[in-house]
Amino acid sequence: MSNRDTLASEPSKTAGALARHWANEEIVALRPGPGRLQSAWRALSKNKLTLAGCIIALIYILLGLFGPVLAPHDYARQDLMATFLKPGSPGHLLGTDNYGRDILSRLVVAIRVSLSIGFGITAISMIVGTLAGAIAGYYRGWADTIISGIIELTWGFPLILIAVILTGAFGPGLKAIVLAVGLINWAGFARIVRAEVISLREREFVQAAHAIGVSDGRILARHILPNCLAPALVMASNYVALAIIVEAGLSFLGMGAQPPLPSLGTMIAEGKNYMLLDHWVSTIPGVTIVIIVLALNLLGDGLRDILDPRLRRA
Amino acid sequence: MGAYLARRSLRMAVILIFASIAVFYSLRFAPGDPSGVTLNPLAREEVRAAYRRQLGLDKPIYTQYFVYVSNLVQGKLGVSLVNGAEIWDLFKEYGKNSLILGLAAVLVTHIIGIPLGIIAAAKRNSIIDQFATAVGVLGMGIPNFWLAVLLIFLFSSKLHWLPSAGCCEPRHLVMPTIVLAAEGTAVTMRMMRASMLEQISQDFVRTHRAKGLSEWTIIGRRVARAALIPVISVAGLRIGWLIGYTLIVETIFRWPGVGYLLVDAVIRRDYPVAQFFSLLLVFTVVVANLLADLAYGIADPRIRYE
Numbered sequence: 250m251s252n253r254d255t256l257a258s259e260p261s262k263t264a265g266a267l268a269r270h271w272a273n274e275e276i277v278a279l280r281p282g283p284g285r286l287q288s289a290w291r292a293l294s295k296n297k298l299t300l301a302g303c304i305i306a307l308i309y310i311l312l313g314l315f316g317p318v319l320a321p322h323d324y325a326r327q328d329l330m331a332t333f334l335k336p337g338s339p340g341h342l343l344g345t346d347n348y349g350r351d352i353l354s355r356l357v358v359a360i361r362v363s364l365s366i367g368f369g370i371t372a373i374s375m376i377v378g379t380l381a382g383a384i385a386g387y388y389r390g391w392a393d394t395i396i397s398g399i400i401e402l403t404w405g406f407p408l409i410l411i412a413v414i415l416t417g418a419f420g421p422g423l424k425a426i427v428l429a430v431g432l433i434n435w436a437g438f439a440r441i442v443r444a445e446v447i448s449l450r451e452r453e454f455v456q457a458a459h460a461i462g463v464s465d466g467r468i469l470a471r472h473i474l475p476n477c478l479a480p481a482l483v484m485a486s487n488y489v490a491l492a493i494i495v496e497a498g499l500s501f502l503g504m505g506a507q508p509p510l511p512s513l514g515t516m517i518a519e520g521k522n523y524m525l526l527d528h529w530v531s532t533i534p535g536v537t538i539v540i541i542v543l544a545l546n547l548l549g550d551g552l553r554d555i556l557d558p559r560l561r562r563a
Numbered sequence: 564m565g566a567y568l569a570r571r572s573l574r575m576a577v578i579l580i581f582a583s584i585a586v587f588y589s590l591r592f593a594p595g596d597p598s599g600v601t602l603n604p605l606a607r608e609e610v611r612a613a614y615r616r617q618l619g620l621d622k623p624i625y626t627q628y629f630v631y632v633s634n635l636v637q638g639k640l641g642v643s644l645v646n647g648a649e650i651w652d653l654f655k656e657y658g659k660n661s662l663i664l665g666l667a668a669v670l671v672t673h674i675i676g677i678p679l680g681i682i683a684a685a686k687r688n689s690i691i692d693q694f695a696t697a698v699g700v701l702g703m704g705i706p707n708f709w710l711a712v713l714l715i716f717l718f719s720s721k722l723h724w725l726p727s728a729g730c731c732e733p734r735h736l737v738m739p740t741i742v743l744a745a746e747g748t749a750v751t752m753r754m755m756r757a758s759m760l761e762q763i764s765q766d767f768v769r770t771h772r773a774k775g776l777s778e779w780t781i782i783g784r785r786v787a788r789a790a791l792i793p794v795i796s797v798a799g800l801r802i803g804w805l806i807g808y809t810l811i812v813e814t815i816f817r818w819p820g821v822g823y824l825l826v827d828a829v830i831r832r833d834y835p836v837a838q839f840f841s842l843l844l845v846f847t848v849v850v851a852n853l854l855a856d857l858a859y860g861i862a863d864p865r866i867r868y869e
Contacts, residue, residue, distance in 0.1 A: 402581055406803060410807045410841075417589070418589035501815075504830070524715075535712065542706065
């Protein structure tokens with residue numbers, strides 16, 4: 250493309266040179282282009298905000314993985330002689346809360362809880378949803394009728410409402426939230442993957458694979474599902490943010506993580522009564538959750554721009 | 564249209580039956596039973612058994628379900644286990660408060676979100692556009708309970724302008740409405756802006772410009788109307804979200820609505836109340852989704868229901 254542009258700006262070239270040039274370009278075009286991941290990475294590194302979102306999410310993942318191991322104190326240990334220490338106090342980088350517990354140590358455990366629910370459950374529901382959507386969209390028939398019926402039942406239901414109802418069943422704790430996120434979010438993945446598969450299975454390359462006797466499983470795995478990855482990934486980054494917000498929200502109300510296990514929601518709730526004098530007890534977890542949710546949203550928006558070819562405009 | 568409505572209504576009925584069974588069974592799963600809520604913790608086992616018999620809890624769950632449904636149909640909603648209040652009375656009082664808060668939030672969402680989206684798209688890359696984008700990103704990034712904590716700190720603790728919780732004067736309504744509307748406003752604004760930008764590049768806009776219509780007539784009348792369609796369809800879906808967030812916002816501000824009541828009932832294990840209001844909210848979500856589909860068809864005559 251760029252070759253042709255430079256050529257157009259040099260009108261002195263003869264028609265023969267033009268033909269030779271285009272012939273060369275065809276050859277260039279036949280060479281394998283950069284891989285899907287490679288070109289996605291190139292686009293990502295160009296889009297600064299998306300890159301920032303990606304890096305922040307990675308930092309959080311590292312914090313969640315290794316933070317609790319490296320934490321300077323036991324997250325549950327109270328020290329009533331050292332309550333409300335300001336951030337930067339010796340031995341307590343982010344200060345202490347109303348029970349004298351080390352906020353940094355609690356924060357990294359809370360991040361682990363948030364991310365386990367956010368990423369963990371979203372990963373599982375993405376796998377289940379993608380499989381269900383692929384089966385429904387590829388085989389149609391009764392399988393589609395049943396799966397679409399279940400999607401219809403669950404999709405679009407407010408996560409928080411389901412989580413609260415399930416809390417009624419299981420009692421307060423993370424179990425109800427995990428179950429609610431899993432029950433509702435797979436349907437979102439199943440829905441978009443099904444629609445995508447239905448349009449893909451009629452395309453020539455799938456028909457061609459069919460004609461030369463490639464098995465259904467291989468067609469799905471090699472030719473159809475890779476093409477569904479983009480919308481599923483975009484959805485995943487938004488769903489992770491959503492799951493994190495719902496977990497924190499219910500924990501804030503006292504229906505989620507139960508003490509002594511810290512969650513960003515419970516930490517905000519415990520600190521909110523001390524906002525006037527010792528605001529950091531609440532603001533530190535508050536800012537922590539805003540940053541990760543913003544980062545995931547930026548990542549989702551950026552991925553949509555990068556991976557969705559319909560939006561990729563010159 | 565008639566056939567479509569009939570089929571959708573049938574599907575809605577199926578969803579409601581499944582949902583009611585699911586709600587009914589899951590609340591029966593709960594550890595402990597209602598006798599632990601109302602009776603003295605030291606009550607003897609015979610007393611508990613008698614109490615369970617009185618509530619019909621000794622029968623199999625499916626029998627209880629049919630009894631419950633037939634009572635529901637006859638309008639017998641039962642009473643709260645905690646304070647003996649008639650659920651019908653709770654419904655009237657708390658439902659009204661929720662409706663007020665919900666309508667206020669929907670109004671604020673669209674009165675701010677739609678014009679801001681139109682202006683941001685019309686004056687692309689201007690200061691207003693950048694402001695709108697910042698509002699959009701922040702509105703979607705700040706969880707509503709954290710926004711509530713910040714607003715209470717600012718307007719109640721620091722400035723003493725607004726009460727931090729309670730009901731039912733207009734000043735009690737201000738902060739819950741802002742918190743409930745924040746995310747929806749951000750989403751509506753972003754969608755309206757994106758949808759406007761998509762419409763502005765279309766041929767009919769060029770035709771209008773060629774005809775010599777003023778830019779504001781084109782943007783305000785023609786483009787905005789076409790751009791509203793996807794926003795309306797999402798508005799319907801957002802009612803479900805709004806109901807979800809209501810649970811958190813009403814509880815934080817102790818606004819006596821259905822959301823507050825449901826969270827309270829779940830925490831206190833007031834099963835008849837939790838059951839009825841769970842079903843009520845599920846029903847509202849399902850109906851809202853259906854209405855959203857129908858509104859979509861009215862807004863865009865090109866859509867035909869088969």
